Amino acid sequence: MKRHILILFAFYAGLWLQAANEENIVYTNASNLQLIGKATVEGDFFHRIDTAHYQNLPLTVKQLYTYSAGLAIAFKTNSSVIKVKWRVPNKKQNANMTPIMQKGLDLYIRKDGIWQYAGVGIPQGIDSSSILAENMDESEKECLIYLPLYDEITHLEIGVSKKSYLKKMDNPFKGKIIVYGSSITQGASASRPGLAYPSQLSRSSGYQFINMGLSGNGKMELPVAKMLSQINDVDAFILDCIPNPSVDEICDRTINFIKTIRDKHTDAPIIVIQSVIREKGNFNMKICKMVKEQNRAIEDQIHILHKLGFKNLYLIKENHFLGTDHEGTVDGVHPSDLGFERMLEKIKPALAEILDIKFRK
Amino acid sequence: MKRHILILFAFYAGLWLQAANEENIVYTNASNLQLIGKATVEGDFFHRIDTAHYQNLPLTVKQLYTYSAGLAIAFKTNSSVIKVKWRVPNKKQNANMTPIMQKGLDLYIRKDGIWQYAGVGIPQGIDSSSILAENMDESEKECLIYLPLYDEITHLEIGVSKKSYLKKMDNPFKGKIIVYGSSITQGASASRPGLAYPSQLSRSSGYQFINMGLSGNGKMELPVAKMLSQINDVDAFILDCIPNPSVDEICDRTINFIKTIRDKHTDAPIIVIQSVIREKGNFNMKICKMVKEQNRAIEDQIHILHKLGFKNLYLIKENHFLGTDHEGTVDGVHPSDLGFERMLEKIKPALAEILDIKFRK
Numbered sequence: 251m252k253r254h255i256l257i258l259f260a261f262y263a264g265l266w267l268q269a270a271n272e273e274n275i276v277y278t279n280a281s282n283l284q285l286i287g288k289a290t291v292e293g294d295f296f297h298r299i300d301t302a303h304y305q306n307l308p309l310t311v312k313q314l315y316t317y318s319a320g321l322a323i324a325f326k327t328n329s330s331v332i333k334v335k336w337r338v339p340n341k342k343q344n345a346n347m348t349p350i351m352q353k354g355l356d357l358y359i360r361k362d363g364i365w366q367y368a369g370v371g372i373p374q375g376i377d378s379s380s381i382l383a384e385n386m387d388e389s390e391k392e393c394l395i396y397l398p399l400y401d402e403i404t405h406l407e408i409g410v411s412k413k414s415y416l417k418k419m420d421n422p423f424k425g426k427i428i429v430y431g432s433s434i435t436q437g438a439s440a441s442r443p444g445l446a447y448p449s450q451l452s453r454s455s456g457y458q459f460i461n462m463g464l465s466g467n468g469k470m471e472l473p474v475a476k477m478l479s480q481i482n483d484v485d486a487f488i489l490d491c492i493p494n495p496s497v498d499e500i501c502d503r504t505i506n507f508i509k510t511i512r513d514k515h516t517d518a519p520i521i522v523i524q525s526v527i528r529e530k531g532n533f534n535m536k537i538c539k540m541v542k543e544q545n546r547a548i549e550d551q552i553h554i555l556h557k558l559g560f561k562n563l564y565l566i567k568e569n570h571f572l573g574t575d576h577e578g579t580v581d582g583v584h585p586s587d588l589g590f591e592r593m594l595e596k597i598k599p600a601l602a603e604i605l606d607i608k609f610r611k
Numbered sequence: 612m613k614r615h616i617l618i619l620f621a622f623y624a625g626l627w628l629q630a631a632n633e634e635n636i637v638y639t640n641a642s643n644l645q646l647i648g649k650a651t652v653e654g655d656f657f658h659r660i661d662t663a664h665y666q667n668l669p670l671t672v673k674q675l676y677t678y679s680a681g682l683a684i685a686f687k688t689n690s691s692v693i694k695v696k697w698r699v700p701n702k703k704q705n706a707n708m709t710p711i712m713q714k715g716l717d718l719y720i721r722k723d724g725i726w727q728y729a730g731v732g733i734p735q736g737i738d739s740s741s742i743l744a745e746n747m748d749e750s751e752k753e754c755l756i757y758l759p760l761y762d763e764i765t766h767l768e769i770g771v772s773k774k775s776y777l778k779k780m781d782n783p784f785k786g787k788i789i790v791y792g793s794s795i796t797q798g799a800s801a802s803r804p805g806l807a808y809p810s811q812l813s814r815s816s817g818y819q820f821i822n823m824g825l826s827g828n829g830k831m832e833l834p835v836a837k838m839l840s841q842i843n844d845v846d847a848f849i850l851d852c853i854p855n856p857s858v859d860e861i862c863d864r865t866i867n868f869i870k871t872i873r874d875k876h877t878d879a880p881i882i883v884i885q886s887v888i889r890e891k892g893n894f895n896m897k898i899c900k901m902v903k904e905q906n907r908a909i910e911d912q913i914h915i916l917h918k919l920g921f922k923n924l925y926l927i928k929e930n931h932f933l934g935t936d937h938e939g940t941v942d943g944v945h946p947s948d949l950g951f952e953r954m955l956e957k958i959k960p961a962l963a964e965i966l967d968i969k970f971r972k
Contacts, residue, residue: 343704343710344710345709345710345711345715345733345734346709346710346711346731346733346802347709348706348707348708348709348800348941349704349705349706349707350706350707350941350942354706359894361893361894366893366894366936366937367890367893367937367938367940367943368893368894369891369894369895369943370707370941370942370943372706372707372942373706383891383894383895384895385895385896385897385898386894386895386896387896439709439802441800441802441940441941441947442941442942445938529728530730532722532727532728532729533720533722533727533729533730533744533747534730534744534745534746534747535746535747535748536746537746575727575972576727576728577728577806577948577952578948579728579802580709580711580731580802580803581711581731581733581803582728582730582731586802586947586948586949587938587939587947587948587949587950588947588948588949588952589948591938591949611936
């Protein structure tokens with residue numbers, strides 16, 4: 251019995267020392283590893299697109315594409331501890347999101363064939379360091395570290411135990427499904443980076459859904475359509491931007507936006523999703539009316555496009571995406587993890603059918 | 612048609628002007644209104660207990676009971692706009708919660724007999740002002756404004772349109788069910804104040820569940836038991852504190868803690884809830900072991916108490932409270948709204964049976 255306790259003590263003391271002692275940690279610069287969730291390989295490593303290349307994009311769109319929403323670093327390690335050091339600019343904290351989601355990191359590890367949550371990196375300011383996971387067994391693990399959803403990341407190092415290895419890993423996700431959209435697409439307001447819904451779709455299908463969400467700025471401007479159309483090897487486009495443009499903008503821009511993409515991608519399915527009902531509108535009559543009008547406008551535009559002969563163009567209609575109890579958002583607009591779970595339950599079957607893919611669960 | 616548009620325009624312009632113009636708003640100090648969710652009527656209006664009265668409480672416990680977790684202001688109004696001004700100290704933002712939840716406000720309105728989300732107050736620093744809801748119809752509405760979960764509130768004014776009224780309202784919830792517990796009880800990490808689980812239990816049952824959660828400090832100290840035992844007219848005690856005490860503390864303190872409450876409350880049900888499984892423990896072997904040991908220890912203690920003849924003492928056993936996909940937390944410890952929904956699905960049936968009450972849904 252005593253011996254048993256002694257062995258246990260030594261085991262835990264060992265684990266503790268190993269985790270605590272920075273001397274036993276070797277860091278690797280993440281920019282030498284596999285980046286996933288990026289539409290192209292161009293531009294700054296941690297930016298979603300090469301903002302310098304697309305001069306005509308609206309300024310805010312450019313800025314938002316420097317945010318690392320949906321990006322993740324993939325690698326393999328047998329280390330019992332995974333640490334991180336990272337840098338984000340000194341951007342103001344948003345009231346409707348956690349600092350972990352806005353500026354933090356989120357580790358997933360594949361276990362029994364399924365990507366599972368393993369730990370978060372707690373942001374401390376401009377420069378942060380954090381233990382993502384510790385006291386793990388020393389089997390080889392496939393790891394994904396999701397990057398901040400609402401900030402730029404300018405530097406990231408991943409630390410593992412000196413006596414272990416950290417290996418490059420191929421992108422575990424197949425293909426490229428572009429998800430252009432609003433703040434909701436970008437991830438507001440998941441509780442942590444890995445829970446933005448395009449990333450959830452990737453993990454549960456094995457296909458790579460690319461987060462091209464633009465907080466408040468998914469307004470279907472023509473230069474954005476041109477940029478999206480220039481992405482190569484796209485399997486499908488999902489347009490989940492309807493909360494952002496006004497009714498007039500929807501009427502003025504939808505046809506050109508979709509035509510621009512279709513001209514370059516003749517066969518790729520284009521899937522438009524109506525706006526989630528804003529819970530604010532449960533009491534605010536003006537908001538209630540606005541969302542209904544946006545959804546009617548996009549439906550009309552898709553109808554026109556179908557009449558014009560556009561094929562492989564789909565509309566997923568709002569159908570209580572966030573449930574019926576009005577509890578799915580943090581602020582009456584942005585889904586919480588609960589709202590996203592409900593939304594995915596509604597959207598996954600439609601996507602599965604259109605894209606002919608399967609989602610786990 | 613033109614006339615129709617003109618009328619609509621005038622209507623919305625009117626609503627906008629009304630909301631925007633501070634001159635048309637009359638403010639009422641919330642401390643003159645009905646406070647709900649407080650165990651006693653003593654002490655500072657916005658503190659959960661009279662911390663000056665209970666000298667022997669651990670210092671951190673006293674401090675945490677100055678936080679307004681679970682408290683709400685009830686009133687009636689027929690105003691189409693509800694505004695708020697409030698003050699919180701300059702406490703650091705926690706990484707695993709939204710500013711709205713930590714320092715913000717959360718409005719619910721009773722509609723069709725059900726309390727429904729209506730709007731949040733966005734914190735801006737020490738002093739904040741915010742529109743909770745606007746563009747509403749002018750029917751009389753019963754309102755609840757939930758106060759910050761992780762900060763003290765020192766001042767709150769509620770503003771309604773000059774041409775409307777704001778009336779006192781009786782406490783809409785019956786009785787008093789004390790929920791003593793950890794950070795999870797206090798509300799970490801719901802996305803907004805009204806989603807702390809004791810408040811959800813209140814709204815869905817009509818009974819008043821009192822939030823006595825103590826972030827990291829639900830450690831079952833004897834002075835805390837004495838304080839809880841002195842609360843009058845308690846219908847039941849729920850102890851959801853097991854994540855906080857060590858195994859040794861559980862073994863040393865449980866019997867005295869429960870005996871102290873039972874001595875003063877001879878008939879009230881005492882319901883102990885095992886700790887949620889920490890998702891951190893999915894990979895962290897040490898955490899995994901710790902939670903299992905805590906849950907085994909509390910089960911043993913309840914068994915001893917039953918053998919000693921304690922009646923009306925219940926244990927709700929952990930049964931995948933947060934689901935099985937490891938996605939129910941923000942940080943591997945604290946449930947998100949998704950985690951809380953899953954937890955309540957598991958806990959409500961047990962509470963309903965023991966307390967002989969019904970929960971909606």
